[in-house]
Amino acid sequence: MAVHVPMAFLEKMQQLLGSDYSAFLSSYDNPRYAGIRVNTLKISVESFLRLSPFELRPVPWCPTGFYVQEGQKPGKHPYYHAGLYYIQEPSAMAPVEMLDVSPGQRVLDLCAAPGGKTTQIAAKLQGEGVLVANDIHADRTKALAKNVELYGVRNAVVLNESPERIADAFPAYFDKILIDAPCSGEGMFRKDEDMARQWEVHSTSKCTVMQKDILKSAAAMLAPGGRIVYSTCTFAPEENEAMIAWFLDRYPDFELVPLPKEPGFSPGRPEWLYRLNAEGGDAAFSSEAASLTAQCGRLWPHQVEGEGHFLAVLQHKGPAVNRDNGAEGQLSRGERMSVRGREPQQTSPGSKPGKTNRRPAGHSHTGKAFKGRESAGKVPGERELLDCWQQFASEHVTAKLPGQPLLFGGHVYQSPLPKEQLAGLKTVRPGWYAGTVKNGRFAPGHPLATALSAGEANRVLNLSQENGEAVRYLKGETLNVPASRIECRGIQGFPKGYVLVCVDGVSLGWGKWIDGMLKNEYPAGWRWT
Numbered sequence: 001m002a003v004h005v006p007m008a009f010l011e012k013m014q015q016l017l018g019s020d021y022s023a024f025l026s027s028y029d030n031p032r033y034a035g036i037r038v039n040t041l042k043i044s045v046e047s048f049l050r051l052s053p054f055e056l057r058p059v060p061w062c063p064t065g066f067y068v069q070e071g072q073k074p075g076k077h078p079y080y081h082a083g084l085y086y087i088q089e090p091s092a093m094a095p096v097e098m099l100d101v102s103p104g105q106r107v108l109d110l111c112a113a114p115g116g117k118t119t120q121i122a123a124k125l126q127g128e129g130v131l132v133a134n135d136i137h138a139d140r141t142k143a144l145a146k147n148v149e150l151y152g153v154r155n156a157v158v159l160n161e162s163p164e165r166i167a168d169a170f171p172a173y174f175d176k177i178l179i180d181a182p183c184s185g186e187g188m189f190r191k192d193e194d195m196a197r198q199w200e201v202h203s204t205s206k207c208t209v210m211q212k213d214i215l216k217s218a219a220a221m222l223a224p225g226g227r228i229v230y231s232t233c234t235f236a237p238e239e240n241e242a243m244i245a246w247f248l249d250r251y252p253d254f255e256l257v258p259l260p261k262e263p264g265f266s267p268g269r270p271e272w273l274y275r276l277n278a279e280g281g282d283a284a285f286s287s288e289a290a291s292l293t294a295q296c297g298r299l300w301p302h303q304v305e306g307e308g309h310f311l312a313v314l315q316h317k318g319p320a321v322n323r324d325n326g327a328e329g330q331l332s333r334g335e336r337m338s339v340r341g342r343e344p345q346q347t348s349p350g351s352k353p354g355k356t357n358r359r360p361a362g363h364s365h366t367g368k369a370f371k372g373r374e375s376a377g378k379v380p381g382e383r384e385l386l387d388c389w390q391q392f393a394s395e396h397v398t399a400k401l402p403g404q405p406l407l408f409g410g411h412v413y414q415s416p417l418p419k420e421q422l423a424g425l426k427t428v429r430p431g432w433y434a435g436t437v438k439n440g441r442f443a444p445g446h447p448l449a450t451a452l453s454a455g456e457a458n459r460v461l462n463l464s465q466e467n468g469e470a471v472r473y474l475k476g477e478t479l480n481v482p483a484s485r486i487e488c489r490g491i492q493g494f495p496k497g498y499v500l501v502c503v504d505g506v507s508l509g510w511g512k513w514i515d516g517m518l519k520n521e522y523p524a525g526w527r528w529t
């Protein structure tokens, strides 16, 4: 076997799998399956397939997912830097497909970093509704925020909070919640040998304590008729079927939705729970609940082309809330009453988007509590800042701006949520970063560019990936560009100023054109190396 796997793990799998064990064991000799998922916020699957430089094969359970042939390097292509696809392990594409997200809904990705599934949810929302992406580890939220920005998500809030505190702020609020739970990672041994070494540390018993707490908070945040998808990348029944049986016993308003009969999906294994139940204690669950876990789903590395996953779809039995009234993110009267009077915290907001190596002067690192008062009209200059943004937007951007403009530590965002909702929460990004004012002028942020399409900016420069120009831009070089190459529209009928730089029609970032030169505004921390 090419991969180092803990002996105790293999012994346990042999006991559980019986005659299937030898097939499972030989899966460790197979090559790893690499996948990409097309980002339909930026391009349709059909258009991407016409453009794709890679040989692709569809992932059966994800209409936007494709296997990439070994030896190809999707991370080293300008289209990757344009956010056209996310590199994702194919079985990890399954849980969001079961979440049944549609535009306009309120969705929470509770354990979100580095954001693979967040970007998948965002593509399903198509910019409409609210996406809250959270991770408890501050360091990991940096990658999460970067991915939200790279993939052009306009309606996401990024938090660095405990599930309990989010539940206090958002009781019965979300239509859909994904729990991609922290787990012992047994399905990751082939992808990441460190996971095998850490298996003893992230023991199943430690993980189940966290998983129960996360499930309890998720139940408190789900709106009537909503759906929770619980997933792990581990095989341990203690963290999978047992967790679901435990939940079903304690939350009778939920039922399991059987998974569709996708090729490669196999049922949960209730028979593995009887031994666990005999151990009793807090883990105990009824045999009725245990037997229902056959409706969960497992992807096995010896049965599908992927590393393996567990998933369960938990549906709240109440009538679903209709979000078709265009009031996405807006609080209902009852919700407004519950957030009113909450004291905003006095700490500063997160780091500046698109500048991963720098922080704005006077601001500490990501994940500080949201200073709701900053946007409440008390800070001098707020009106001017927002006016500067409106002026910039009217001159440079033709896109309809979602949500409301909001000031956060001297930076302007378009937020899908009212500011009161974030009061007291450690907020990494309160929304889509628009920019800030420098020397009296509005300086647009990189995320503003990455979420715009070529048709939504008044000045556009299209680069080709074939002649190496796009890579030179991504490396931070200044480019010589004649005025005739800048497409100018609307009131910006001349080329001088901020230009949306695109590759084959998809935005990469900003440049500033003057007299035949394009000054490069691509953030230093994002550059192609």
Ligand SMILES: C[S@@+](CC[C@H](N)C(=O)[O-])C[C@H]1O[C@@H](n2cnc3c(N)ncnc32)[C@H](O)[C@@H]1O
Pocket (backbone or CB within 6 Å): 092, 110, 111, 112, 113, 114, 115, 116, 117, 118, 134, 135, 136, 137, 140, 161, 162, 163, 180, 181, 182, 183, 210, 214
């Ligand atoms: C399996 S990973 C998530 C992967 C992610 N969903 C993706 O698709 O890119 C689990 C994440 O849960 C986070 N985590 C651990 N304990 C948590 C908790 N109590 N609340 C929220 N997140 C937690 C970890 O930091 C980790 O990033």
